[in-house]
Amino acid sequence: MSTTGQNAQKFSYNVKQTKNEYSKVNNLALRGFEVCTYKDEKDSKEVVSHIRKTIFDYLLSRVTFTINEVYDEEMDGWTVAVPETDLYGEGATKEDAIKDLIYSIHEYISIYQNSDFLSQHEPADKQAAILRLMRCENDDEIQKMLGL
Numbered sequence: 001m002s003t004t005g006q007n008a009q010k011f012s013y014n015v016k017q018t019k020n021e022y023s024k025v026n027n028l029a030l031r032g033f034e035v036c037t038y039k040d041e042k043d044s045k046e047v048v049s050h051i052r053k054t055i056f057d058y059l060l061s062r063v064t065f066t067i068n069e070v071y072d073e074e075m076d077g078w079t080v081a082v083p084e085t086d087l088y089g090e091g092a093t094k095e096d097a098i099k100d101l102i103y104s105i106h107e108y109i110s111i112y113q114n115s116d117f118l119s120q121h122e123p124a125d126k127q128a129a130i131l132r133l134m135r136c137e138n139d140d141e142i143q144k145m146l147g148l
Contacts, residue, residue, distance in 0.1 A: 011035040025050055063125075063132045065146050069094060082146060084129040098148055102139050109134055 011028055018025055018037040028035045029050040039046040068081040071094075078097035081088035087108055089101025112118045112130055119127065136142045 013037055015039055060128060060132045060135070063128045065129065067146060067148060069097075080148075082129075085126060085133070098143065102142055105133055105142060 011025075011033055013021065013025065013035070015037055018035075025035045025037070029052050032052055032055065035050040037048045037050065063084070065085075066083050068079075068083060070079045070081075071077070072079065077090055077092050078094045079088055079090050080094065080097040080101045082101065082105075085105070085108070087101065087104045089097045089099065089104055091097035091100050109130065112122075113134075122130075133142060133145060136145055
């Protein structure tokens with residue numbers, strides 16, 4: 001365990017220590033502390049945070065979404081985009097564009113869940129937005145989350 005600051009403690013363990021002391025790690029997280037597990041002390045990208053779910057829920061609830069709706073007269077159709085995710089849908093009507101956007105979200109989530117590349121290379125704000133959408137149980141919840 002490493003300590004930083006005068007009064008603040010930072011709990012940090014390597015993978016082996018975390019496995020051996022998982023009950024301790026879990027109890028610290030449940031008490032509201034962030035506990036970090038690292039693979040290699042030199043690689044700050046390979047750090048995992050253990051944090052109480054209610055705190056994580058609170059942090060994700062701060063992720064907001066912006067909806068850009070554009071009608072293109074030349075194309076005679078709508079585009080509905082969510083800049084926080086870089087995803088969009090297109091359609092002849094706004095409703096069709098929203099359905100296409102929801103489809104794009106499902107497709108991206110499926111790729112995200114099965115790809116180490118995206119979780120390691122997408123910006124943190126985009127990952128947080130995707131994680132928030134992943135918690136939705138159906139299309140209605142996604143639309144509500146997006147404010148559509």
